[in-house]
Amino acid sequence: MEVELSKEEEIERLVESLKDSKSSDWEFHDKYNPIYSTGKGLNKSVVEEISEIKKEPDWMRRMRLKALEIFQSKPMPTWGPDLSGIDWENTTYYNRPDERKSQNWDDVPDQIKDTFQKLGIPEMEQKYLAGSVAQYESEGVYHSLKKVWEDKGVVFMDLDSAVKNHPDLVKDYFCKAVPFTDNKFAALNGAVWSGGSFLYVPKGVHIDMPLQTYFRMNNESTGQFEHTIVVGDEGSKVHYIEGCTAPRWDKDSLHSAIVEIYAQRDSDVRYTSVQNWSKSVYNMPTKRAWVDERAKMEWVGGSLGSKITMIYPSSYLRGPYASTSNLNISLAGAGTVKDTGAKAIHMAPHTTSKIIAKSISIEDGKAIYRGLLRMNKGAVDSRSKVQCDALLINDDSQSLTFPHDEIYEPTATFSHEASVGKIGTEELTYLRSRGLSEDEASSMIVLGFLDDVMKEIPMEFAIEMNRLVKLEMNKLGAVG
């Protein structure tokens, strides 16, 4: 019980400190102009220009051009939300914020440093992280890794730097789990990718503190196309965290990332992402993990904001006893479509997957769960459990579930559970009759709905999520 209390106190203290350090909200816009931009629109010369300015090896340039062809030939996906609003012509595909890539915050240009400071990044790095990368617009501007880990052979930096410094390592993994032929947005990323992180954890190395990348989009009508690769070599253990924010814009912007994770034999890899987009962002990343024998892959995602989000982190369970869990929280505010879910592909015997999706829809927000569970023939005694819970805040809030199962193995077992609840007048009135304002009452109910999964996410992010939910409920004003 005493432990319980001191944790409460700790949370309270942290919430207070976050209030001070981030009181300005994340939706501020920096007056910072890129030093180099490819301008609006996309064609072969834009792609060549990106490769040129990055002084890339030839194999990368050729890969980009191939990806561009595929992008141009692939149709838009029509099975999901309406993407006709994406304005390809008016998007800027590459913005270079600065020449330098620093390993010391003091060397980062003041305005960019201020932004990350407002977001509390350097402070978090000191307190909780083994290493961090900060990306501004299209490029990583800062990276650091504590010396103990560097000495053990851990590599952690933005992918561009890794292409230069560790080309062979990168080549082994680049676009293997997610080939750019996968879908139109993966192809786009292949053509214009810039930034993202490269993390390699050598055999048997256990990193006890998380490593984090923070992405910041600043200019409107800009695309962000980072490509992240996490490799947990045999028997290693690592927790990688991503945070993304963007200011409030009037014009739409596009975020289309690739995340590839390689959880090799006996490794334990956790990937957490907390995304907090402005209401004008199309968020279309492709995230996939290869999970080998006895390895464990955990996806934890919190997704707030954006106009349309489509994310379905996938785990390919390739070796016996590989396991994956996928925990996703999404908040669909007014005017937002959250089309999220998970895929688990069981390719080997005794593999297990567990998917928990929690969604909250506010006003006319629409939260969709779209999942794929596949049990290949031969995935003997594999198991899967899928649970989807939806909370609707207003009368016009919506939630839909599209689970899709392909079971080719008779010994495999799986279960689906789904629930839809509505925030009720009785619950609100009960809390309000105890002095809580309507906003406080509804955010308390929403956070209560998330309670069983909040434990699963790192405390700093639970607090951040907490703050964001409250903020979202505040903006809403009257509920019910």
Add this chain to the structure above:
Amino acid sequence: MVELKITNLRASVEGKEILKGVDFDVKGGEIHALMGPNGAGKSTLGNVLIGHPNYAIEGGSIMLDGNNLTEKTPEERARAGLFLAFQSPISIPGVKISSFLRTAYKQLHPEDKVTVTEFFNRVKEHLRFVGLDESFMSRSVNDGFSGGERKRFEILQMAILKPKIVVLDEIDSGLDVDALRLVAEEIIKYHNSEVGFLIITHYQRILRNIDPDFVHILMNGKIVRNGDKSLALKIEEEGYDWIKE
């Protein structure tokens, strides 16, 4: 001087008039009992007092210490000092009792700079008084509570949140003998000259432990009799039939 003044209060639910002109005053230090047959409108009165949005006030007024609460939101009324122990408290999954009470207390008593630890010690102490285990601190509000546990928790909230006017809607229903005694003790302990009570009940039992100064009978949306505790005794023996509206 604490004073709740209800004047000619009329209210409806879903277009149906339930309260048809209710008058009475509750002053600090006083204990009022409100009795009446099922469906008379007792719980409706409680809900109207706290500003439940499903109940529409059609006329009359609710004043607390000279402030007109008639048009106020539930939270404004709570902050003014009104508290209702619900007849059937609703469960709110995932909302931890500890953080719920802490948030509520901060709203109701912003002047009290009690630390988290002190505050939680207070809660633990009162959990003991009402016969609930300390582990309730980390449970969710009313979630999975038995009927009696819900009632005990309502009384705990009263003791912790320190309102000026306490409305208890059938706090005695569903309590075992020991729980009834604990709850009554907690009420008596909290009773002082700065707090007024309105105890809605069907039974004489609780009134044996807690001496009411006044007894009112509500029938068909109106107060039809006012008296002292002998009135409650008579109801227990003879029911409501003898009262002509």
